Amino acid sequence: MTxxxxxxxxxxxxxxxxxSGMLEEDMAIEENTVILGAKSPLDSIGFVTFITDLxxxxxxxxDKEIYLVLTEIHEFNADHQYLTAGTLADYIVxxxxx
Amino acid sequence: MEELPIMVITGTSKGxxxxxxxxxxxxxxxxxxxxxxxxxxxGEGYDHHQLDLRDSAQVQTWIRTIKRKYARIxxxxxxxxxxxxxxxxTMTTDEVLDAVLHDNIRGTFLLCREVSxxxxxxxxxxxxxxxxMAVGLHQEGTSAYSASKSAIxxxxxxxxxxxxxxxxxxxxxxxxxxxSDAVEALGDVVIQRALEKLTIKxxxxxxxxxxxxxxxxxxxxxxxxxxxxxxxxxx
Numbered sequence: 256m257t258x259x260x261x262x263x264x265x266x267x268x269x270x271x272x273x274x275s276g277m278l279e280e281d282m283a284i285e286e287n288t289v290i291l292g293a294k295s296p297l298d299s300i301g302f303v304t305f306i307t308d309l310x311x312x313x314x315x316x317x318d319k320e321i322y323l324v325l326t327e328i329h330e331f332n333a334d335h336q337y338l339t340a341g342t343l344a345d346y347i348v349x350x351x352x353x
Numbered sequence: 354m355e356e357l358p359i360m361v362i363t364g365t366s367k368g369x370x371x372x373x374x375x376x377x378x379x380x381x382x383x384x385x386x387x388x389x390x391x392x393x394x395x396g397e398g399y400d401h402h403q404l405d406l407r408d409s410a411q412v413q414t415w416i417r418t419i420k421r422k423y424a425r426i427x428x429x430x431x432x433x434x435x436x437x438x439x440x441x442x443t444m445t446t447d448e449v450l451d452a453v454l455h456d457n458i459r460g461t462f463l464l465c466r467e468v469s470x471x472x473x474x475x476x477x478x479x480x481x482x483x484x485x486m487a488v489g490l491h492q493e494g495t496s497a498y499s500a501s502k503s504a505i506x507x508x509x510x511x512x513x514x515x516x517x518x519x520x521x522x523x524x525x526x527x528x529x530x531x532x533s534d535a536v537e538a539l540g541d542v543v544i545q546r547a548l549e550k551l552t553i554k555x556x557x558x559x560x561x562x563x564x565x566x567x568x569x570x571x572x573x574x575x576x577x578x579x580x581x582x583x584x585x586x587x588x
Contacts, residue, residue: 300518303470303473304470304473304519307471307473307474308474311420314417320414322413
């Protein structure tokens with residue numbers, strides 16, 4: 256999996272959340288888009304739904320059982336939770352290649 | 354062909370779980386059941402899986418398998434659990450305490466967590482957990498068991514609040530005494546003594562238990578959430 260594909264999966268998931276009414280706007284995902292933390296468009300329920308949807312999409316794309324474990328992300332600090340689309344995309348590429 | 358609603362029931366190899374599975378298959382559900390051992394019955398409309406609900410990896414894989422196979426989960430009934438023989442708190446060993454808390458709370462928690470994610474995505478679903486008459490009776494000899502079943506009530510009420518915005522309801526059913534192999538093994542004297550403590554002093558049937566679940570699952574019950582229905586007992 257490439258970073259571009261990982262970004263596209265994140266984008267598809269965000270668009271799906273928008274269509275289901277969990278996001279107010281169909282936003283374009285960029286490397287610095289905040290997924291988790293201050294300025295994230297997702298509330299806690301939205302974040303869980305996003306991760307679940309993302310796992311589904313990555314599993315389908317890779318034909319592997321994929322579980323996203325945020326604490327596995329090197330930059331992720333459980334005490335100060337903050338995650339950008341760029342960091343998440345890198346992690347997706349990493350776990351898809353395991 | 355019309356798609357059948359998908360109901361996941363745990364602990365379907367015997368007792369209430371098996372009875373509910375057979376009942377809801379007859380009501381037109383596709384029931385996905387599980388137990389630690391192999392299936393004790395088979396038939397159209399029933400899909401059995403063997404797993405340990407205390408193992409989060411097994412639970413994750415199981416729920417994902419169901420999602421992949423059937424695309425959705427409409428109802429979850431958390432029935433599986435253990436009920437140890439009555440023991441005064443002072444006689445309850447560490448092993449019994451750990452086993453009861455682990456089986457009853459952890460199993461229900463893990464399952465609710467994974468199924469909730471699916472229901473959040475589909476923005477619909479019904480979760481029914483099982484408590485016990487022992488909680489309402491504050492029954493002597495059930496400190497570990499009743500503590501675990503009280504925890505399930507609290508877990509369900511909190512989950513009900515968390516999932517309410519997404520159209521998912523979560524409710525608790527606290528059955529009174531239903532005749533099963535485990536209950537019959539208690540003996541007539543113990544059974545009679547327990548029945549005397551109930552408001553409605555008789556055993557209940559699977560159909561009566563299923564009726565409460567049907568009520569929770571009915572489309573018109575979409576605003577019923579975080580509730581506990583005690584059967585045969587005024588609390």
